[in-house]
Amino acid sequence: MADLVQYYGTGRRKSAIARVFLRPGTGEFKVNGKGYEEYFVTEQQRVAAKRSLVLTELIGTFDVVTTVKGGGVSAQADAVKMGSARALVIFNPELRKLLKSESLLTRDARQKERKKYGQKGARARFQFSKR
Numbered sequence: 001m002a003d004l005v006q007y008y009g010t011g012r013r014k015s016a017i018a019r020v021f022l023r024p025g026t027g028e029f030k031v032n033g034k035g036y037e038e039y040f041v042t043e044q045q046r047v048a049a050k051r052s053l054v055l056t057e058l059i060g061t062f063d064v065v066t067t068v069k070g071g072g073v074s075a076q077a078d079a080v081k082m083g084s085a086r087a088l089v090i091f092n093p094e095l096r097k098l099l100k101s102e103s104l105l106t107r108d109a110r111q112k113e114r115k116k117y118g119q120k121g122a123r124a125r126f127q128f129s130k131r
Contacts, residue, residue, distance in 0.1 A: 005024060006021045006023045010086065011080055011081065011085075013078035013108055014108075015070040015071045016072070018066055018068040018076060018080045019066065020086075022084065024062060028063040030064065030066065032067060040073065044074070044077075045077040048080075050081075051102075052099060056095050068080060
């Protein structure tokens, strides 16, 4: 029995985590069992999710199977972008320089700032009244 050839990469953004599997195929893109157009509603999210594959011109050579959880849909699209870039580096280490120059392998560490006690929000204060 032939082994399944696949390349794996994990992508993270805010609290979203994407597990990306690249398998040789025709270019089918599945996210949580749904089609890519069905899952990512806006054009910006679709472009972000496929960015690393488009940049390396390998869009039609791999089937992408992704599991994402946590965060919002935009953060999930960015997590898929990073996960597919990491999987492409495992497939071909020569792509690392191109993907690194486009900062697709760099984790965006920005998180939501916590709300502080005695304040309305993370930075917003309650309205001050002198009288």
